[in-house]
Each structure stands twice: as C-alpha cells, then as structure tokens.
Amino acid sequence: MLQVVQQLDAQLQAAMAAAFPTVVASGQPLDPQLVPASRPEFGDLQANAALALARPLGQKPRAIAEAIVAQLLQDQAFTALCLPPEIAGPGFINLTLRPERLAAEVQARLGDPRLGVPETAAPATVIVDFSSPNIAKEMHVGHLRSTIIGDCLARVLEFRGNRVLRLNHVGDWGTQFGMLITHLKQVAPEALTTADSVDLGDLVAFYREAKQRFDSDGAFQATAREEVVRLQGGDADSLRAWGLLCDQSRREFQQIYDRLDIRLNERGESFYNPLLPAVVADLRSAGLLVEDDGAQVVFLEGVSGKDGRPMPLIVQKSDGGFNYATTDLAAIRHRLDADGAGRVIYVTDAGQASHFAAVFQVARRAGWIGDDHRIDHVPFGLVQGDDGKKLKTRSGDTVRLKDLLDEAVERATADLQRRLTDEGRHEDEAFITQVATTVGLAAVKYADLSTNRITNYQFSFDRMLALTGNTAPYLLYAVVRIAGIARRGGDLAATAGPALSFSEPQEWALIRELLRFDTVVVEVEHELLPNRLCSYLFELSQSFNRFYDQVPVLKADDPARSSRLALCRLTADTLRLGLSLLGIPTLERM
RNA sequence: GGGGCUGUAGCUCAGCCGGAUAGAGCGACGGUUUCCUAAACCGUAGGUCGUGGGUUCGAGUCCCGCCAGCCCCGCCA
Incomplete structure (x- = not known):
C-alpha cells in the first residue's frame, strides 16, 4: 500500500493545486494530510487538508473539500484507483480503494518474497x-x-x-578487572593461569567479594588500581589472566545468544x-x-x-x-x-x-x-516484577537470564503437556521439546517487544504465556491453523489459478490488514519501535481468526476456494516474515 | 536544586504529522462446536486520558504551571 498511498498523495496534491492556484502562487506547501481512515465505515484513507485550509482561504471547509473532490474526479488515474470520494463531517474527504485494485495488490504480493516492502532508497x-x-x-x-x-x-x-x-x-576493561584479578591472585590463583578451573558462577561470587573488599579496604583498593595499570600497560601475566576470564564469559554469553538466535560481533x-x-x-x-x-x-x-x-x-x-x-x-x-x-x-x-x-x-x-x-x-x-519494582528473585538477587529462559520453557512444557492430556493427544518427546522451546522463548521475546520500549515493562510469565490475547502463542497458533489447512489438502503453493474473487466482509478486512505490512515495516525502521510491528501482527492474526472462523476455505467452490487459499498463504507468509523480523521462529503444529 | 521518563478502563498496555463517537487484551458477565486444531469466534459492562491554565476551527496528542512515581546528575558503566 506504500505505493498506492504515494500515488494518492500526488493525485491529491495535483487536485489541490488545480483547485487553489493562489495558494500555490503564495508558495505555501499543499499537504493533503492523507492518513488512514479513523474508522472502517469512512473507507480506507482520509484527507484532512480542507480543514486546515479553511482559515488561509477564508472559505468553509466543506466547500474546499468539494472543490478538491471535483478536481479529483477529473483525474482518470484517481478514478481508476478509488471509488467516488465522500465528504463527511466538517470537511473530511473519505477515500475508498476500488476492490479490484485491492485484489490486484494481493495478487502482486503472492509471488513476492519481500511482500511489498521496498529496499531503502539510500542504503547505509x-x-x-x-x-x-x-x-x-x-x-x-x-x-x-x-x-x-x-x-x-x-x-x-x-x-x-x-x-x-x-x-x-x-x-571487558577497566577498574573491575583490577579488583577481580587482585582478589583471585590471593584466593584462587589457578583461575588466572588455567582455563576453566573455576566456573562462571564461582567467578561471579569472587567478583562480588572483590567488589566488597574494594569498597571497604583501602590497601586492597590501592593494589587493585596498580593491577589495572599493569593490565592497561600490557603486562603479560595480567593480560593472560584477563584473556582467560574473557574467554570463559564469552562462551557463556554465546550459549544464551545461540538459544535466542542472536548474531553479534564482539567488540x-x-x-x-x-x-x-x-x-x-x-x-x-x-x-x-x-x-x-x-x-x-x-x-x-x-x-x-x-x-x-x-x-x-x-x-x-x-x-x-x-x-x-x-x-x-x-x-x-x-x-x-x-x-x-x-x-x-x-x-x-x-x-x-x-x-x-x-x-x-x-x-x-x-x-x-x-x-x-x-x-x-x-x-x-526497566524490567519490573509483578510488584512494580525492579525484577528480583525471591531472595533479592538479580534474575539470571539463563534461569528466566529456562523457566519460560518449563512453563510452556507444562502447559503443552496439560493440553495434550486434556485432548487425549499423543506426541513424542522431540515434538514436545521443540514446541515448548519455541513457544517459551517466543513468549519472552514477544512480551518484551510488544510494549512501547520507552516505558518500564512489567514482566509476567503468566501473561506472556497466555494462549489468548496479544501474546506469542496467539500469533503462532494463527500460523499453525494455516499449516493445518495445507495438510488437509489446501494447496498454498499454487501461484497461478483462477483470478482472485472475494465477496465476504471478513475477506476484505483480512486483505486490508495484509496490505498494511509494508507501511508498518517502514514505520518501525523510522521510529525504531518494534511494538508497532507486534500490534500489526496481532491485528492481522485477529482478522485471520475471524475469517477462519466465519468463512469456509476448503469446503468452498472455486473461485472462492482458491482465492481464500491465496489469502491463507499470504497471511502465513506475512506472519512468518513479520515474526522473523522480531526474531521469532514459527511452528507447523503446536 | 537541575535534568529526563512516566501518569489513559479493575489489571497490563496501544493511541502515528493535532482530526469524526479515546482503542485492544486480560479479568468479569452472557453466548457459539455434526464443519479446515475452541490455543478460536460473537456479544455486554467498564473512561473527568494525573491536575489547572493556554494555543487551535479541533487537544489524550502541542505550550506553561502544579501533583505523584521512577531514573540520572565529577573521576563506575
């Protein structure tokens, strides 16, 4: 829809310029103020320019809107794109795209791996x-x-x-290494010369002890500072000890990154x-x-x-x-x-x-x-606990990321097993592990990404793992439903076939949602707000679930059947691509 | 004292460049399954957008004051 909106914007600007040449002559910019319609009954888009122009032109906004619309109707490219506009309220111009244009947009995306998202014009x-x-x-x-x-x-x-x-x-540099190395020299010198002689948990404890001594013991503090100077000066023994500590930490970090499928270059x-x-x-x-x-x-x-x-x-x-x-x-x-x-x-x-x-x-x-x-x-x-305070363990320690991820997967496993029992389903261990791992980690990621990042974020396993609402499991389930249609004989891969034909309001609602994807991705890039993409994917899943619930796919006759399969395919592709941009993999069954 | 962020339904949160009657989800209440996975769908109730001014044709959104919470403010990162 990015392209369509661009075209419309240009058409509106031309119509405004033709209707009000004096404004152009005065050098004022003509902004059509084209935005998504605030309510579905107002069409797809609305232009709010007439209200803003009322004051400078000294005319009533509705009259301005009428003049713009009169010009628009002269434009064949516009009438091919939109139904006749409606003027509503104080002077809003409501625009509805022609259904055949929407269907053509759907068709164009079926074979497009980028799903309509353009590459940036200025890659950097x-x-x-x-x-x-x-x-x-x-x-x-x-x-x-x-x-x-x-x-x-x-x-x-x-x-x-x-x-x-x-x-x-x-x-990996600075005062803390001086105190840690100084402390280790005294209490566990082998850690400084032999790889993995103490594990990371011990190292963390040593670090805590070192910090305590540094804060309370003046002599220790002085020695630690000397150690920093030695390290930063390139002393071989200090550097070797430092290198061992780094290697060990690095391997631990990598385990977390591997689990979360995160690529990073250490610098x-x-x-x-x-x-x-x-x-x-x-x-x-x-x-x-x-x-x-x-x-x-x-x-x-x-x-x-x-x-x-x-x-x-x-x-x-x-x-x-x-x-x-x-x-x-x-x-x-x-x-x-x-x-x-x-x-x-x-x-x-x-x-x-x-x-x-x-x-x-x-x-x-x-x-x-x-x-x-x-x-x-x-x-x-901040990440906060249920109490609204900084998240801590019951004993008051900071929560280890590893433990947090483990618990999410454990809870997802328990949920899944309960469900299998209730439904009398039997699945092998590999399936349970795979599904619970994917769902648990997806839940952690999605819960974090789905709120506006600027506000503090209240961490809750119960909420993020809920099967309903704006959660990862809800989105993953929509993908699974589509995969189910494919298993039951729906050919989602077919690109050719009868021309697309839609009739149901649930189909059109889904189509309009599907076509927003490109706009949303570009918006996330500009605003750096992942929650916008989450909201979109949730709304898409809702539109799909309504469609799935109320409109038969496999039982329909052509051309409705193949048209609906096309919507299923595009929905699955959009959810998979969207979730992959969030760093979340999808499932075929769950 | 200075600076920053936040304040929207019982709870967790959206709300885009200022636009029409402020939206979701959860929870509550009520309904839907001979049919592609009910991890779903449909409906009802629930709001003085912290507060007082201002700007504007129009303010949850912009400006100023105030209140509350959190965070930062010289040799840690």
Whole structure:
C-alpha cells in the first residue's frame, strides 16, 4: 500500500493545486494530510487538508473539500484507483480503494518474497550497539531488553537493505578487572593461569567479594588500581589472566545468544584502548578540554549541575586513567571513520540518556559527527516484577537470564503437556521439546517487544504465556491453523489459478490488514519501535481468526476456494516474515 | 536544586504529522462446536486520558504551571 498511498498523495496534491492556484502562487506547501481512515465505515484513507485550509482561504471547509473532490474526479488515474470520494463531517474527504485494485495488490504480493516492502532508497552502513554484558558477570534480566530490542531493530534495518553491523560492546576493561584479578591472585590463583578451573558462577561470587573488599579496604583498593595499570600497560601475566576470564564469559554469553538466535560481533571496551589517548589529545587541540579538579573535562553546553555551574564530561581521570566516556567517544570516531557508518544506534536503558546526550554533544562539537551522520540513543525502560519494582528473585538477587529462559520453557512444557492430556493427544518427546522451546522463548521475546520500549515493562510469565490475547502463542497458533489447512489438502503453493474473487466482509478486512505490512515495516525502521510491528501482527492474526472462523476455505467452490487459499498463504507468509523480523521462529503444529 | 521518563478502563498496555463517537487484551458477565486444531469466534459492562491554565476551527496528542512515581546528575558503566 506504500505505493498506492504515494500515488494518492500526488493525485491529491495535483487536485489541490488545480483547485487553489493562489495558494500555490503564495508558495505555501499543499499537504493533503492523507492518513488512514479513523474508522472502517469512512473507507480506507482520509484527507484532512480542507480543514486546515479553511482559515488561509477564508472559505468553509466543506466547500474546499468539494472543490478538491471535483478536481479529483477529473483525474482518470484517481478514478481508476478509488471509488467516488465522500465528504463527511466538517470537511473530511473519505477515500475508498476500488476492490479490484485491492485484489490486484494481493495478487502482486503472492509471488513476492519481500511482500511489498521496498529496499531503502539510500542504503547505509548502520551500527546497532546492543546487549553489552559485562565480562566475569552473568547475563541477567537487565540485558534482556537490549538484546531482544537491538536484535529486532538490526533485523528490520537489514531487511530494508542496509548493511548492518551488530556490535556487542562488552564490559571487558577497566577498574573491575583490577579488583577481580587482585582478589583471585590471593584466593584462587589457578583461575588466572588455567582455563576453566573455576566456573562462571564461582567467578561471579569472587567478583562480588572483590567488589566488597574494594569498597571497604583501602590497601586492597590501592593494589587493585596498580593491577589495572599493569593490565592497561600490557603486562603479560595480567593480560593472560584477563584473556582467560574473557574467554570463559564469552562462551557463556554465546550459549544464551545461540538459544535466542542472536548474531553479534564482539567488540568490547578493550578494543578502543589504543585509541583513547588520541581522543583526549584531539579534544585538547580542538580547544574543548579544560582541567578541573585534576581531571581533564569538557564542559557541556546547556547542562548545569547541582551548583549551577556547567556540567563536565570527564574524559581523563585525575590519576591519568580513562573512563567510559573516553571509550564511547573513541567508539563513535571509530564507527564513523573506520567502519564508515552513516548511522549508529545505541540500545541501552533510559538511565544512560544523559550520558549519551553528553557524549554525542562533545563528539559533535569536536566535529567528529557530521551533518550526514545520524546517531541515536534508543532508550528503554526497566524490567519490573509483578510488584512494580525492579525484577528480583525471591531472595533479592538479580534474575539470571539463563534461569528466566529456562523457566519460560518449563512453563510452556507444562502447559503443552496439560493440553495434550486434556485432548487425549499423543506426541513424542522431540515434538514436545521443540514446541515448548519455541513457544517459551517466543513468549519472552514477544512480551518484551510488544510494549512501547520507552516505558518500564512489567514482566509476567503468566501473561506472556497466555494462549489468548496479544501474546506469542496467539500469533503462532494463527500460523499453525494455516499449516493445518495445507495438510488437509489446501494447496498454498499454487501461484497461478483462477483470478482472485472475494465477496465476504471478513475477506476484505483480512486483505486490508495484509496490505498494511509494508507501511508498518517502514514505520518501525523510522521510529525504531518494534511494538508497532507486534500490534500489526496481532491485528492481522485477529482478522485471520475471524475469517477462519466465519468463512469456509476448503469446503468452498472455486473461485472462492482458491482465492481464500491465496489469502491463507499470504497471511502465513506475512506472519512468518513479520515474526522473523522480531526474531521469532514459527511452528507447523503446536 | 537541575535534568529526563512516566501518569489513559479493575489489571497490563496501544493511541502515528493535532482530526469524526479515546482503542485492544486480560479479568468479569452472557453466548457459539455434526464443519479446515475452541490455543478460536460473537456479544455486554467498564473512561473527568494525573491536575489547572493556554494555543487551535479541533487537544489524550502541542505550550506553561502544579501533583505523584521512577531514573540520572565529577573521576563506575
């Protein structure tokens, strides 16, 4: 429908220009204000331009609408596309597409693997920075949203024809390694020389102990700082210990990524280490650097701190070390220059908004971000428990991502087994494992993606695994129903056949829903809001379920039968493609 | 103190560039199965869009004030 809407928009503009040449002469832009109809009885689309033009033209909106419509009716391309427009209410122009044009659009999509979604006219290298767990810690629920949302955005951008680089900016450098290595030297030295001599769970415990000592023990703190200096200075023993810790964490992360089908290139903080001195040097030569309390800082414009003074962004600590702001600045430069990125997207929690605003401002003032670059922080809210507070285990610990995924699959397994028992069905273990794994993981992903990412998100196994409502199981079930039709003799692969012929309102409702897909995907790309795609897929599933419930497919006679099979096929293709953009695989049976 | 985000039905949430009577889902209540998987479908009830102003032909949406919740604010990331 993207193309159709474009055509209509152009036709409306031409009609407006013909009806009101004085406005054109005055240089004012003529926006038809073409939007989807607010209610089905108003047709497919509505143009609201007449209301806005009433004031400047000094005419009644309905009269303006009538003049535009009179011009439209002169346009043969328009009358071939739409039924005669209706003017309603204060001056809305309601447009209804001709059914045969809708059918032709359906036909055109049947053989189209992109389902009408165009490749972007201006493909760019886009970097999506997401997930970003910390070495020597386990992935926890806090990494869930970044990982799932980032992966979805990367998939959408890729599908639109961009070259996407998925970067995992893991926390693999800095103060925490000094304290961890120092602590391990004293309590478990073998962990620093022998691979896998302690498992990750132990490492996490050691990390906690190290952090505690660092915060309370001055002598330990000093030793830890020396250790950081040794590491950053390239000391061989320190580097070997650090490498072992990284390898071990990396393998653990990869297990999660494999389960969730997420591809990522690791490029952690350490990668930028050699580039840090140049960042500070170049900020100095750009005249932005100021020494304050012994630290090298850039004072921010338009941001004031507690005392009313401008806020500084520290890029070099008073001890000479660099911090995450320095790393992020180095990363921006490297991504724009070495990677040639036109666009960089950071998928991190909303709490980092001011940090990124500061870093972007400094990079811009230093001239590193050009006018043709687009750098976005894509923030998201906290994951909360049922109580509305930050999600924790009963004992008060952060929830491990692995445990969360396990529980989702366990619950899906229990649901499925209960259902099999109730229905007297018998399925083998492989089927149960496959279905429960797919449903459980899909539920976790979908629940996260389906709310607007900016708001906090209330995590609930019961809600996400519900078989009804806006959930992954509901969408997966729609696909399964179509697969069932195919098994019972419906040939979904046939592309040729009698001309498509539709008669039922449920068919037309489904068609209109199907044809929105291209618009929605492009919108998600622009707004970076996956929940728009989720809403669409849910509404599509609802339209399909109504159609399935009320209109027979296999029992109908041709041409209705083959036309309805075509709708089934296009629905399944749209759901599969849409879900794949969310990172969710589908099932044939469940 | 400064800044950010949020506030819409009992609960969880949509609401696009400001457009017609504010929408879903869950839960509640009532119905539908000799028919392609009822993991479905149909219906009913449920709203002062936090609050007070302003802009506009028109405001849940834009601007200002206030209230509430969460988050951030110099050498952690």
